[in-house]
């Protein structure tokens with residue numbers, strides 16, 4: 001049976017005149033890997049910080065692991081792990097000292113701390129680095145240490161705010177393997193990201209735009225819900241094709257991907273319209289429908305009215 005771990009209703013946060021989070025409703029179930037997506041400044045970090053009890057909401061209700069937030073934030077802290085892109089490590093302490101220090105803050109007993117630190121050094125390939133000052137670690141190594149620190153007290157919920165933005169693709173993959181290992185063991189994960197390959201791996205996604213939840217569902221559901229089918233225009237001169245298609249009302253987004261042009265439209269006869277316009281402009285091209293991907297979904301739900309043509 002599913003168990004709701006995060007429940008937020010009508011959650012808002014205002015900073016002066018700016019509404020950073022605007023009437024957000026959110027539910028995350030146990031052991032989900034919930035991905036939080038959205039353009040820069042849409043309110044992801046602000047939401048995560050409110051869910052952790054680090055920031056007071058301006059309005060709305062939050063319940064996390066059965067605790068009412070902000071009232072029970074102190075008790076919640078013992079049950080959650082929080083990690084941001086900055087990794088919050090003590091750079092002049094060694095790897096092992098960082099973990100020992102966190103263990104003492106978390107109130108782990110000495111024997112338990114020793115056992116847990118040894119276990120995490122091994123699990124996150126930090127054993128050989130245990131005596132290195134953490135300030136001298138690479139980005140990927142720092143990330144592994146930060147994750148070890150965030151799960152030291154075996155939290156039931158991990159909130160990760162863009163944890164992979166400073167590391168290479170291989171480290172990102174390894175990091176995601178570690179996240180799935182945690183989810184398999186029953187940990188619930190909420191992770192914000194700008195990477196579509198990471199979003200695709202989540203069990204469910206919430207897309208935020210200007211502080212509002214504009215899409216919520218599994219990656220497959222969101223792709224299936226995209227109105228119309230994306231079109232690919234293959235031609236020798238994609239820039240020329242893009243110029244010819246500018247202002248065509250049927251197309252609400254276009255982007256050059258390699259040597260072709262990817263178009264989004266919600267209109268049934270978009271393909272014919274595109275072919276006609278290209279022929280009129282004398283652009284030789286092949287136009288074909290293609291499968292939707294998550295980037296299409298992202299573009300469709302977060303598009304700005306002033307830079308688009310038609311509305312799906």
Ligand SMILES: Nc1ncnc2c1ncn2[C@@H]1O[C@H](COP(=O)(O)OP(=O)(O)OP(=O)(O)O)[C@@H](O)[C@H]1O
Pocket residue numbers: 015018020038039040041042043044045046047
């Ligand atoms: N303490 C603060 N005081 C004033 N404005 C703030 C504060 N924290 C965040 N904001 C503003 O609130 C909005 C949402 O910011 P937030 O950091 O939550 O976005 P985000 O989705 O995490 O962005 P990014 O993807 O760039 O990390 C932004 O306009 C930001 O400038």
